[in-house]
Structure formats: structure tokens, C-alpha cells
Amino acid sequence: MAAEEAAQWTKCPKCGTMIYRPDLAANLWVCSSCGHHFRMHAFDRIATLVDADFTEIGGDLLPGDPLGWTDKVPYPQKLQRDREKSKLTEGVVCGFASIGGYPVALGVMDFNFRGGTMGTVVGERIAQLFEAARERRLPCVVFTASGGARMEEGMLALMQMAKTTLAVRRFHDAGGYYLSVLTDPTTGGVSASFAFQADVVLAEARAAIGFAGRRVIEQTIRQKLPDNFQTAEFLLEKGAIDMVVERKELKDRLVRLLDYGVGAPLAPPAPTSAETPA
């Protein structure tokens, strides 16, 4: 098997099945053998959701190196490496689109860029997204995937929890409708800010969601945690989230949920295109 052909195959980390990558993409990055949800690239996620009309905002906001951080390699080199690896400029992609005919402000985080950590650019893009949604009277949909605050930007990263919260609150107080979709993994400063400030909090099936990391907790309590701990299903049972959705049903569900917001104080008129669901 040539190297080129081999690169077309990937192994499911859950069940070990070898999957042909184009098939995986066609199946929304869900393993057809075991249902494992692969982490999705932000632009793949957007492509599977929107009505082919995504307009990015804030894409020109790029991170600096406010702390002058160096450990093994300088922070700017890490950023450069992740940019190349992920084809992204930062850990979140924001913009306008419509989903099933419903116009939305859409933010999608990507674990491939610095583990989806929130630094100044992620915070700024999210804040701008909510501000733009407020001005344009759009509902806001945000997909989270994050290891938490980005260490290499220190306290400036932590402060993005405050910044994003202020933008969400202002949007919401004006009557905005906000749906968050927690994907694998959503932890730390992102889970403890805009992820859990939505009107409706959805989670993808089997996503890991929590505040403290699993390892931190295991070290603290010095015992192994049960397998389902911090899973979406666990959180549903504990009352923390509204629903768990399989990826294949996610778009339909989002369209239905968006429709309930059509009469909200801060909402555009109902869609009139042929794409409107019955």
C-alpha cells in the first residue's frame, strides 16, 4: 500500500476499525462501526451545517505574544506550527450564515488549534460575534471545544472569560437567543463562561464536559473515576445540560430549536425561503 493511499485511511480510536477517510467525511466524521464521534475541523463543521453562505468575521484578528512566552519553543512558533497543521488562524471561527433557512451568528471552536484553548483572540472573536449578533438581531449558535484558558497568554487569557461573559450578557439582556453545543472536550475557562451561559445547552453524544480536567480530579482524590464521569450523558442525568444529540441528528435539531426563537424580542423575521421546515 503506497504511503499516499495509506494516508487515506484512519483508525477509529474507540473500536480500532480502519476507515477510508472520504467515507468518514461523508458520514460526518462518525465511525460507522461504533458511532464514535471524531473531533471535527471547524470548517468541516460549518460546511455540514450551513446553507452554503458562511461569511467569516474576525478572521483577521491574530494572536500576539503578550507575555513573551518561551518554554521548549517560543509561543509564536507554537502558533505558527498550529496554523500550518490546522489551516486555521486561531482556535475559533466566527461568522454569519444560515442554517436550514434560519440566519444565525455562528461560532465554532476547533481543538486542533492549541487544544481549543481560549486566548485573547478567541475571546475577542467570541465577543465580537455576540456584539454583531445583537446589532443584527440574530440568534447565536456556538460550538465549544476547549481545554480551557491558554497558559501562554497568562492572565490575559483568563480575562477572556470576563470579556465573553459581558458580551453574552449584553446580547441576552437585549433579548437575544443563544444556543451552545458542547463538543468533545469542553472544559476549564470555556465551560465556566459562555458554554454554560446559553438559553439551551446541547451536547454531542459522549463528549467530555467538565470544569476540572479528569487527571486533576484523579490526582486530587487519588482514585480512578468511573468511565461515564464528565460525559454528556452523565451531565444530562445530573441536570446540567438540556439534551444530548447524536451528530447525525444535530442539524435537524438545531433547525427546530432555532425556529422556537423566531418570535423572540431580538430575532429576525421567520425565514420565508423554501428551506423553511414544515
Added chain:
Amino acid sequence: MAAEEAAQWTKCPKCGTMIYRPDLAANLWVCSSCGHHFRMHAFDRIATLVDADFTEIGGDLLPGDPLGWTDKVPYPQKLQRDREKSKLTEGVVCGFASIGGYPVALGVMDFNFRGGTMGTVVGERIAQLFEAARERRLPCVVFTASGGARMEEGMLALMQMAKTTLAVRRFHDAGGYYLSVLTDPTTGGVSASFAFQADVVLAEARAAIGFAGRRVIEQTIRQKLPDNFQTAEFLLEKGAIDMVVERKELKDRLVRLLDYGVGAPLAPPAPTSAETPA
């Protein structure tokens, strides 16, 4: 010992000590041996709290017999008996007064009248109290003591939970400041309405507080409950109430708490009399 003299003595139900009634009154109906808080008559309670200026409202509202209730004796006879026994016209006394110089709207329930149960008159008096407090821009202080809704007035009694809630909500939305003091016992429809709708919820030491009665729970789970279950101290630990106060410290504490509301949107100017605490 003559019968007349014997009537001057009472036995502490907690420790069994015989107490001379005038001493008990002088000690705020607290057993000087064991600290047991006797249930207080509403007018005794008022006398120990207010600056000698209580003006009752709603005292002329008297219960009818909306269901035409009879079991062993007709409901009107029960009412008559309790009126004579308690020297009260119903299970709550409401009015205006000042406490340590702070003008308040004050409601005091009394377990001696039909077990402090809430019927139409209790609900109406409480609602009128909150409406008057709103009009006069007074903080509201309510002492609860209740076995719940009054069976003999059926659904009309239950509806008083809704009525009192509406009055509390309207008062609160206008900026009113509301303190509730839960005394022994506070259960059922009173605990599940205005008792737990206050800005600050105080409880007298060792008072029994809960929704379901202790016996109902024991019958349901078929085991004995721990002694401290549904006590004020238990609720404090469980986070349900703001503080537990010994009766001797209650007036001072209320005065301090009332002072924090002086700048509230719906508040009279700060007291200027000599009674104002330093």
C-alpha cells in the same frame, strides 16, 4: 397549692423543669434551664419586638364557612373555640409598627389558632399587608408558624399560596425589602409560599421547618428520621436559610438587618429618632 397558683406554673416540654409563667414571659418564653423556645402568642411576639406603636390592619376580616364543613363539630364551632382559646380572630396578626426605630409592615402567625393553618383570611391579611407595605414604602417582616393549608377551607385555602405569592412578587418587583422569620413549626403551604420568598430568611433556633410533615415522611420511607431532620440548624447546613437566631438576639438582629434596607428603592428614609442604633 391552689388551682389558681398552679395555673401560674408551666412545665418545659423539653427538659421538664417547672417554670413560673411570669418568669417565662420575662425571659421571652425561653426556658431558662434548657433554652427551649416556647411557641409564642402573636401579640406577645409583637409586644417584645415593636416600639409600642403597633397598628393592626385586616383584623376585621373574619373567616366564613365556604365549604359548609362539618366533621366532629362544624367548622364555625372550631373557629369559635379557637377564638376563645387564643384571643385571636385568625391565624395571623398584621399591621404597622416600628422596630428599633425602623418602620415596618409586620405579620405574625400564631400556631394557637387552628395550628397556624392558612385559610382565606390568613391569605387575605398577608396579601393586604404586602400591598400596604408597597404603598407605604415599608419593608416587610413576617413571622411564620403554620401547619400548612387549612383543610376545612379546601381549595380556597390552597389558593392562598398563589394569592400571597402574587402580593409578595408585586411588592418585591417594586423594590421592597422582605425578611421572613421562620418559627416553630413552619411547614406545608406556608413554607412553600411566602416563608421562602423573602430576601433574607431567618429561623428561630431549633424550629421545625419543612414542606412535608415529619410523620408523612416517616410513613413514606418507613423508618425513623434523625432528630435534627427539618430543624433550623439542619436547614442552615443544607443552605436553605440565611441564619439561625436565638430568640434573645432576634430583635437586635432584625434591627441590624432592617438598617441594610434603608437605601433600597422601596424604603422610607432612615429613622432619625433616638432609637436608631449607632
Added chain:
Amino acid sequence: MNVIVEREKGLLELEQRIAELKSQAAAQPVDMSAEIRALEAKYAQIQREVFGAMTPWQRVNMARHPKRPLGSDYIAALDQFDELHGDRHFRDDHAIVGGFAKLAGRRVVAIAQDKGRDTKEKVFRNFGMPGPEGYRKVIRLVKLADHLGLPVVTFVDTSGADPGIGSEERAQAEAIAQSLYELADVRVPVVATIIGEGGSGGALALALADRVLMLEHAVYSVASPEGAAAILWGDAARAEEAASRLRLTSDDLIRFGIVDDVIPEPLGGAHRDPSGIVTRVLGTVDGALDALARLPVDELRDRRYRKFRRIGAPPPR
């Protein structure tokens, strides 16, 4: 033992005999129409005797009939339903089912108490007795409805709030008090329907509403008859006697102005025509929402205030 189920037994046998006779008649040339008519007349007579004028205790048993449509049956009949779970703090309480829904094309938030049908479901739903987390889910959904401007529709069916240790530990009283508090001034119309048992504060916590509807044979009571008997006479066995005094039927409650509208049931009770009754209820709710939708928000809230304010109030002097 459900007294309605007991009384139904003879009728069900008769029903079966009539059906058998009819199928025999179809298969044979002999004319059996006279016998059939006679049996049908007898059936109708017994049915009228049994269900024509039920005692309050029979109504209680009808409200608890094992085949009576449950909260989730009404939810299932909505055009669309997207369940929202949890109180965001402790757990998802399955005695309360709530979420976004469409009713006759209208976007609403629907909330139902559900007792469960079979044993497994009953346990899962805690027999329809919500704990504090159930009422906190209600609060959350009502706030959401208020935020999005969606009317709230509730279906009430509970013997009462859960009286367990955990519920007391997590402040059941506070949860009900706050549910009432939240409903008291919500900016959207609220329509509550008592579909089975409206048991005490645990029911009212979903029924501080602009319109309170009630099924003909539902009951709505200050306490369950058993609870009232225990409170009054220390003897839960005297439930039938308590039921006869508590004025818990729809006739009583419409007279007191506590219920705004009674939805008739077929002779024999809602379970004799479950889908028909569910449709009729949803239609009545829809009509109530139509009327309420015309009111300006302040007028809506003011009417709600006055509606409950006058219950049990002395006549104005």
C-alpha cells in the same frame, strides 16, 4: 383497589358479550338484533348508573384510573416537542417533562407532570411526584419562555410533591415557593390544565396560570384525600370521607372561581376515548391561548393578579 376499575368490570363483560353476539349475528342467518338491542340498552343503563352521578371518591378514583391519559400522552400529541432537561444544578427530575413544543402551529413551552404507566416507568417518573429539581426545571423553563416570548402550557397530574428525605434536604418548600414566584409575574400567557390529580402545592406550583382548565373527572385538592384524612383525623383510611368534604371536583371548583373551564369527558371517563380527549384538551388550550394572546402584557399580568387576588377574599365593603 380502584373503585372505578371494580365497577367497570361488569360493564366490560357486557361489552364483550355484545361484541360476541354481533359477530355471531353476522355469521348466521338468525336475526339476533332484538337480543343485541336489549343488551345494549342494559349496558347504557348500567353505564348511566355507574358514571352518571359519581361521588367525589369515585371521581378521585377516576382521576387515578390506570388507563387515564397521562401527562406524556398530551405531550406526545403536540405537533412537535423538543424536550429540555434538568435544573442545571443537581439532576434531571423525570416526574416533570418539559420543553419547546408546537400546539396547533403555535410555538409554546409545554410542561407536564407524568406518573408513568407501567411499573418501570412509574419508578422512573417517581410516580409523578416531583422533587425540588423538578420545580427548579419548571422555573428554568418558565424563565426561558419569558425570554423568548413563548406562552407556557402545563398539564397537571400529581398526588403531590415528593415527600422524601432528599427532597426535604434540598429544600422542596423553597423550590415550590420559587416556582409560584416565577409564574406570578411572567410576561407570557400561562394555561394550566388539571388532567388527573391536582394534589396540593405540588400541583399548584404548575398552575398559577392565566387560565386554569380542568377535565370533568379530574380532581384538584388542598391535600390528597388520604393526606387530608391523616391531618384531620389521624387516619388515612378515612380518605373517602375526606374526599366527600374537600370540594375537589370540577363542579365545585368552577363554582368557587378556581377553575375557569371544565372539559367534558365521555361517559365512563377519559380513558374510554384517550385520543379524543387529548385532542379536545389541546383544542381548548389553544382557544385559551388565542384569547390571552390578544391581551397586552401589562393587562395580562394585571388580570392574573386580580384573578387569584379575589379567591376567598371577603366581599369589598
Added chain:
Amino acid sequence: MNVIVEREKGLLELEQRIAELKSQAAAQPVDMSAEIRALEAKYAQIQREVFGAMTPWQRVNMARHPKRPLGSDYIAALDQFDELHGDRHFRDDHAIVGGFAKLAGRRVVAIAQDKGRDTKEKVFRNFGMPGPEGYRKVIRLVKLADHLGLPVVTFVDTSGADPGIGSEERAQAEAIAQSLYELADVRVPVVATIIGEGGSGGALALALADRVLMLEHAVYSVASPEGAAAILWGDAARAEEAASRLRLTSDDLIRFGIVDDVIPEPLGGAHRDPSGIVTRVLGTVDGALDALARLPVDELRDRRYRKFRRIGAPPPR
């Protein structure tokens, strides 16, 4: 092992020798003033060496010094304090102490994180690590302050929010998110002071404030140095190295505009003059409240928005 406590040992011995010498000198006719002066000079020199220019790691250790004034020391120094307990739903979290208070005669709501001093207290206070109920108590108190128009004063000192199983089960992330959400638009002024360790989101949940003050040797960090080292290099033992990179000192944070004012400590740290430093902090808070009290509500909230909005924002184009 606290590196500041270690470094203090020599100084404390020297202090004791000077004190002994002074009492000897007072008791004898011999002139020992030269020896005393020499020792005092040496003491001052060492003190300057030790505390004059502390490394970030030393600052972390100073912030964790076992004798450093704790949250409850600030609370105790208020003119009046009436503690309010509980989240109304699950339990009273002792890592958070809050209630009504008077500060320089002003009515406020005061909220402090407290780590506890001795072992028993530390356990009682969960080492100052609040669980979800702690943050829900904060939310409740902030709503109360908003309702009564009282400013909010917070004292921040935590290594972070509690990372236990129960805290995750009861939605720690949601509790912190909602605490931030509540503070974001409260109608009253909020002044936060970082008095010891400002550890991550668990600290920020009390510090989304109109004025953020910081003691000179306090630290405020995106993660504890141990946590950051574990995240970055999988090795919590490299905490000192992490501390040196994280920019967690008051000098760094005032430069970034994250902290508005730094309150100087005596040479050797706040614990060398606990009552003096507590008084100074309360005075600074009072001054900040004076300034904020002059702002109209909308202006206050707008400034709060802009204050955090610009942190880490790219320069406007």
C-alpha cells in the same frame, strides 16, 4: 515547604537576638548601642535582600504564607457583619463567607474566600476552594445587593475552585459561568481585592468588578503554577518555572491593565503587620467605592463593559 517561611527563619532569629540584646542593655550599665545598631543594620540588609526583589515563585509563596491575613480577617475588621448563609438549594459552602456589612459606615454586601488558619478550620473551609454551592451563594448575594442597591465588596483568596467529584456532579462550570454572568451587569458598584492567591476561574468568579485591587505580594494567575506546569509539561513539580513565566505578580498585572490599583505591603509581607494591612485595604476599597458611587448606573455598567472588553483586544484599526 514555603520558601518564604524558610527564608524568614534567619531573620526571625536575628530579630530575637536584637530584642534580647536590647533588654540586656536596659538592665546593665554597659553601652551596647553599637552592637545593637550593627545587628539592626545587618537585619535591614538581609531583609532587603530577601524581600526587596522577590521572584514570582517567592511571591507565590508569600501569597500562601501561613500567617498571611485571610478573607475572614478582612471580614472581621468591618464595622459590622451579618453573615448570610447558603445557596438555598443544597448546602452552605464554608469556603465562601458573605453577608451584609458596614465598611466605613457604608452599607455593603461583603463576600470573601477563606482558606482557614489551623487544620480544623482548613478542612471546614475546604482550603478555600469553593464548590458550586459557594458560587451559587455568591450569585444569591449579588442579586440581593442589586435589589437593595448595596455595593459589593469581594476578597479573593483561593488556589482555585474545588476539583472534586461532587463539584463536577453539581456543575461547577455552570456555577462559575453564572457567577460571572450575574456580576456582568449588576446595577451596583463591585470592588474586588486579590488579597492572597487569585487562582484561575475560581477567583475570577468573584472578581468581575468595577475596580480590581491587589495586594503587592498577592498573585493572580490563569492557573496555579502547579496546575500550569502540569498542563504545559505534565509535571507539577516545575511550578517555580511556570510561576516565572505566567506573569502573575501585581507589577505584571497593573501593566496589563488587569488590576487597577496595587496596595503596598510592609517589607517582609502583609503578615508582618496584619491589622495595618487590613486597615489599608479597607481604606482603599472605601476610596474606590466613593469614586464609583458618583457614577450613574448606566455609566457604571458601561465602564465595566469597556474595562474588560479592551483586555487583550487588538488595537482599534
